[in-house]
Amino acid sequence: MSPPHSPFVQAPRSESYSAEDPLARSVDACMHPDGRRVWNLECRLAHRLLRWLGDPPLCLVLWNGEEITESATTPVARVVFRDRVTFWKVLFNPHLCFGDAYSDGRLEVEGDLVSMLESVNRSLADVSISGNRIQAYLRAMYRARPNTLTGARQNIHHHYDIGNDFYRLWLDDAMVYSGAYFSTPDLMLEDAQRAKLDYVCRKLWLRPGESVVEVGGGWGALALYGVTVKSFNISKPQTEYARRQAKAEGLGSRVEFIEDDYRNITGRFDALVSLGMLEHVGSRHYREFGRMMHRCLSPMGRGLIQSIGQDQPAKINPWIEHRIFPGTYPPSLREMMELFEPCGFSILDVENLRLHYAKTIRHWLQRFEASAASVARMYDERFVRMWRLYLSGSCAAFSSGALQLFQVTFARPGMNEIPWSRASLYGY
């Protein structure tokens, strides 16, 4: 292949130039005579940025229209920098500033946002395996916000108290805000969320009359599903919503929604469930969480914890931590064991359902996009873009394997009254 050329200046052909040499290509590219000139250095840095990202199949478009690619395959999307300042910000702090620039509209993604983010995740994973430490270094700059009793309340308020009306626009009708279980891939979201609640109850082999405690009950879907429950939550709007629903459905005597922290749970229960709440506990507090379970579970007690996780411990993307989910941390399975091992709980079953979460978020995204105009009226266009990026990024993370979804079933040690096999979970 011959090297690319500026349309105006014929670059001298020499042995030191080759199609594979990005520097060579960037030199040519910067000859572009556009008015909003791009410095040679910026072209080279754009190439460098792509290489840092592990050469994803993307086309970076600079503010003068210049197109920069590294990968030999057809780009899955074009990432357009509207101005120089945005480019430099993203360059210096991609983890935080990419999201901010996208939210502000100073950076645009032309093409499917999920596919674009998936491709970056996949190329970044290759870079990580081969030992590039820059990612780790950049992420290490950020400290997650603490999940003390007060901190946790603020962190949860930041995300979950945006407004019930907003979440109603794009969640299923039971308002389940955690990964669904698609027993068959073509299930509707509503059915898949019901299937998840059913699956969870089966995994816990709940029997009539047993008491259940739920840690982080969201808008109350599991409790309202038909399980006698005390459901704890530190989000006021969620708790109030769940109470209203229980009253409307005449379930007031069976279900109790309590606005309190998991550290304050008292009582004895046959089963404990926590769906998509452990992410907000923070790995420093797992022993506290474990002690609470040890205190609250009966001698025949068992539990199920569903949590977003990772293959290896790594800080979460700072943009997500700062703008979307303060204090959040998805643990590796090894880190999750800190919940169970110190108190001697016995792990019965771990299932990784990340592709189910990816599919769940695809459904949410579709509904979110269909309601984007309403969301913009409720908040503003920046909010819409922020949430579009967050949902797309989460979907891409699950589908590319950057995030996992662990469903862990455990029991008191030595308990033999457990299902003989898993076949009963699947209709046998």
Added chain:
Amino acid sequence: MSPPHSPFVQAPRSESYSAEDPLARSVDACMHPDGRRVWNLECRLAHRLLRWLGDPPLCLVLWNGEEITESATTPVARVVFRDRVTFWKVLFNPHLCFGDAYSDGRLEVEGDLVSMLESVNRSLADVSISGNRIQAYLRAMYRARPNTLTGARQNIHHHYDIGNDFYRLWLDDAMVYSGAYFSTPDLMLEDAQRAKLDYVCRKLWLRPGESVVEVGGGWGALALYGVTVKSFNISKPQTEYARRQAKAEGLGSRVEFIEDDYRNITGRFDALVSLGMLEHVGSRHYREFGRMMHRCLSPMGRGLIQSIGQDQPAKINPWIEHRIFPGTYPPSLREMMELFEPCGFSILDVENLRLHYAKTIRHWLQRFEASAASVARMYDERFVRMWRLYLSGSCAAFSSGALQLFQVTFARPGMNEIPWSRASLYGY
């Protein structure tokens, strides 16, 4: 409580004596007029021993016929000390000397051996939870034998090279020496072992033409089951047996049995299987094992590791480690993650099959007892008693939850060509 008395002085009965007071009972017990006198101190220590064990429902019978109990419930078995020396040895070093004394016939268990060991496991578990450190201290005295390249060969030789004829007496016809899978509890052992091999292959969604590497292939059952395999093993007699079987069944071209250490495995494979071998690796070597998997698995590679495990890290019983399985260590699930996390493998599924292993060993025990006379002729009575204790102890450990059986399925990170759900494992 009043002080204990000499056997020759009638203690005054007072309000401070009660049937529940072990001291009071020991005082009475020591009045027994048997010729082989038991010192007062020994009676008290026998009571103390039972309390150290967490008051299991056992009756200790001393060499003068004296019976000592602590638990209020009916004893499940009588543990008879034939002489004073045995009693003191077991007292000072129960973990090692109980097994030795039983093997030598200097200690007898009247009643079901498995039930007796189960009851001790269960009472010990309660003691451990409430913080008795004596167990941990006693076990910490023993160092496991190293599993270096040479050490591992010696350790494996000690157990697996006793003689193929011996194992043939009580294993199933395919000679599978790891936990079976009883898809229904009433399955025959032969069927349950075949069901296990089938289950493992399903969990790995093996497809025609795919290459499989087996780490620790035993007598070759999985390889001979119909999967194209390179099977590694450092036991010479096992490898030779497997080769002969492959030749006899005309499978020579499809299966290769290699007598070599897991650290020396080379080549690229679509799947890796290891059934009941990780226990012999030792947690210090998990990273080496993980690097081998990272090196040997193709980009679409996945694996299944079945290993005995524990709820919490703890040294294995020294008698088992010294007399039966040198160098063995059953990891906690957290410790097992050391295999996967450093190389970024993604955990797809963990299943705890401890009750299936307990049932497997029940079958082995039945067959072993039916062949006990043959075993005694091949070796001696001491060998029979040693293996009876080892099999009974293992059965009790699995059924009481002192040991777990983890079946962990994993894959290269970000691999999406995985089964959509587990339903297909169960016929859906």
